[in-house]
Amino acid sequence: MILGYNPIQTLGILLNGAVLIALALLYVHAWRSGIPGIQTLSAYLYMALCVYLIAQTTLHPWYLIPLLPLALLSGMRAAIPWTAIAFLSYIHYGSYPEWVEHVCRWVGYGSLIPFLWADAQKLRLRYFTSRH
Numbered sequence: 001m002i003l004g005y006n007p008i009q010t011l012g013i014l015l016n017g018a019v020l021i022a023l024a025l026l027y028v029h030a031w032r033s034g035i036p037g038i039q040t041l042s043a044y045l046y047m048a049l050c051v052y053l054i055a056q057t058t059l060h061p062w063y064l065i066p067l068l069p070l071a072l073l074s075g076m077r078a079a080i081p082w083t084a085i086a087f088l089s090y091i092h093y094g095s096y097p098e099w100v101e102h103v104c105r106w107v108g109y110g111s112l113i114p115f116l117w118a119d120a121q122k123l124r125l126r127y128f129t130s131r132h
Contacts, residue, residue, distance in 0.1 A: 008057045008058075011057050012056075012057050015055035015056065015057065016055070018055055019051055019052045019055045022048070022051045023048050023051070023052075026044055026047060026048050026051075029044075030044045038073065039073060039074055039075060040074075042070050042073035042074035043070075043074035043075070043076055043119075043122070043123050044123070045070055045074075046067065046070040046071060046074045046076045046079070046119070047076070047119065047120065047123055049066060049067055049070065050067065050078065050079075050116060050119075053067070054116075059086075059089060060089065061083070061086035061087060061089060061090075064079060064082055064083050064086055067079035067082070067083075068080075068083065075122065076119040076122065076123075077115060077118070077119065078112060078115035078116045078118070078119045080115075081111065081112060081115050082112055082115070085108040085111065085112065088104045088105070088107075088108045089108075091104045
């Protein structure tokens with residue numbers, strides 16, 4: 001095994017490092033675009049928190065609560081369907097076959113990708129239109 005007996009120990013450190021790099025890049029991106037308004041600042045915080053939560057090895061549904069006010073302030077919408085599918089994380093505690101857990105995880109995150117992509121495009125559009 002590449003990651004050993006406890007992959008969460010290794011993955012947690014690697015993913016948190018990746019998130020720190022992503023946060024630094026988002027900060028530089030925000031800094032280069034000038035002093036942002038409340039909606040733009042909320043959008044950057046929202047995307048940073050999304051990146052952080054996606055990179056976590058354990059994600060309980062209540063971890064998504066801070067995303068909701070940021071979604072309302074920023075106009076980003078992926079948090080809404082994400083909270084709707086968050087209950088799928090509890091399927092792990094049932095007595096289902098392992099493949100069911102994997103299918104639920106893939107369906108859950110797979111259905112979230114278009115919403116996250118749309119939010120990222122909104123943020124990108126704001127960045128390029130605010131520079132003029």
